[in-house]
Amino acid sequence: MSTSFLATIMQTPERHRLEVLRNVRVAVDDSGEITSIEAVGPDADADVVLPATTVLIPGLVDTHIHAPQWPQLGTGLDLPLETWLFEHTFPLEAQLTDPEFAAQVWPDMVTTLLAHGTTTAVYYATVSVETTTMLAEACVSAGQRALVGRVAMDHPDGTPTWYRDEDAAAGIAASATSIDQILALGSRLVAPIITPRFAPACTDELLRGLGDLAVATGARVQTHCSESDWEHGYAFERFGVSDTEALDGFGLVRDHTVLAHGDHLGADDMATLVERGAGVAHCPLSNAYFGNAVFPARRALDAGVRVGLGTDIAGGAQPGLLTQCADAVTMSRLLDEGVDARLDADVRGVAGSRISITDAFWMATAGGAELLGLDVGVLEVGRQFDAVAVDVARPRSPLRTWDGIDDDERTFEKIVRLATPADITDVWVAGERVAGSD
Structure with missing residues (x-):
């Protein structure tokens, strides 16, 4: 039985490239392996739906x-x-x-x-x-x-x-x-x-x-x-x-x-x-x-x-x-x-x-x-679902995005430089939730 996650993903599958997968549904099987990633609308169904202000990054x-x-x-x-x-x-x-x-x-x-x-x-x-x-x-x-x-x-x-x-x-x-x-x-x-x-x-x-x-x-x-x-x-x-x-x-x-x-x-x-x-x-x-x-x-x-x-x-x-x-x-x-x-x-x-x-x-x-030599580090089909959810709109956090100012690249840099455990709402390893502030 698989579990599905609805989220926007930010990751770097290659050294110089930021990849943003907006509003995708990620299917994960019982072994923690990602079996599919499909683009869907923001209102699509999933077992776990992350808020619009949350970004998913690889573990x-x-x-x-x-x-x-x-x-x-x-x-x-x-x-x-x-x-x-x-x-x-x-x-x-x-x-x-x-x-x-x-x-x-x-x-x-x-x-x-x-x-x-x-x-x-x-x-x-x-x-x-x-x-x-x-x-x-x-x-x-x-x-x-x-x-x-x-x-x-x-x-x-x-x-x-x-x-x-x-x-x-x-x-x-x-x-x-x-x-x-x-x-x-x-x-x-x-x-x-x-x-x-x-x-x-x-x-x-x-x-x-x-x-x-x-x-x-x-x-x-x-x-x-x-x-x-x-x-x-x-x-x-x-x-x-x-x-x-x-x-x-x-x-x-x-x-x-x-x-x-x-x-x-x-x-x-x-x-x-x-x-x-x-x-x-x-x-x-x-x-x-x-x-x-x-x-x-x-x-x-x-x-x-x-x-x-x-x-x-x-x-x-x-x-x-x-x-x-x-x-x-x-x-x-x-x-x-x-x-x-x-x-x-x-x-x-x-x-x-x-x-x-x-x-x-x-x-x-x-x-x-x-x-x-591990199948982690990127959220893609065939790899393990090790992932971290980061809230970019937590009150009183320095990690804050501004409409009209912060594009994807700026948002990503802010996440990497400013996110703390208080901004990390969920952590999954092999599809199992193991930590998080919520």
Whole structure:
């Protein structure tokens, strides 16, 4: 039995193109798949009729979240990365290996992200198999589509003694167990993802073993790559090659591998990602704090690299992905024009780096879906009905449209830049309503 929705849709099926489907009826079957979209009049019948002041957009795909950092969201962002990690983040993540604490944090985070329109999330969990499985269960319970990864880390120099795998063999075995436990949940929404934290936290044996595990299980892979000057330089010092080349040598750069940040990727690195079908989780706000550079999103996209957006909670201080769209545009303009007024304007920036709001929203939806290999991100026949309804006429909201002033393009930009959970009336995943203000 199908459910029908009557709405006006705004989406970006391609990077540079805003598509507006006005007064369409969307049919969704019991599996959440869209079976038809037909143009009808505003007074047509449907099971769910959205008000004329409401716009339907595809669900947002957040490709990089550190779940155990949820309680520290918005704090410590004036600190150097090493201090932030070892004095604040690792101690908090160790606390989230406690099932009692995890039972408080995971549902709070998942439901909050759904309220922000995040219908798909890619999570780093903890080193604990138990609390990682609990996170997957929280996603299943709340109805969020997710990839959940147990964090593997064993390097004695890159991790604290009290928060790491005992050794490479233990890390590989625990990751395999985590994959089995998440698959055993039998959810069509939630899947495991192999998660070496990053090269400085992992021995060669662990990285190689996780690459072999990816081949054996077919599970996706996520890790950090060339995030900062320190991490990028570390790879050359340790491996003699770039971070991307080293990870590729361990078998971790595969189809739909998610490499977080990538601010310092070179042309050869990007070519490797294109060849492997891997891509980047672009985290514009977090990069401003810890990346030492602006990720060249436009250059990567033009090169054919798969790129999605990520909040990088808690390195990024905002939980919603719409704000990351605005940040991505802002950072691209800073890269394009430069930031040091002591330099002449013609050498201050990197010309041709700007992206548009449609580019950014595409990364947050269709681009992220392409990176992950999921049938979401665009509301079209054959894809899943993951969608967000946004009210553009809520009293006292900055999200307001004006007759005779705001056309479709302006309305869309206002939605992306200004919508908050208070403006989000409904959120659906696979055709099921899972959040919303109404």
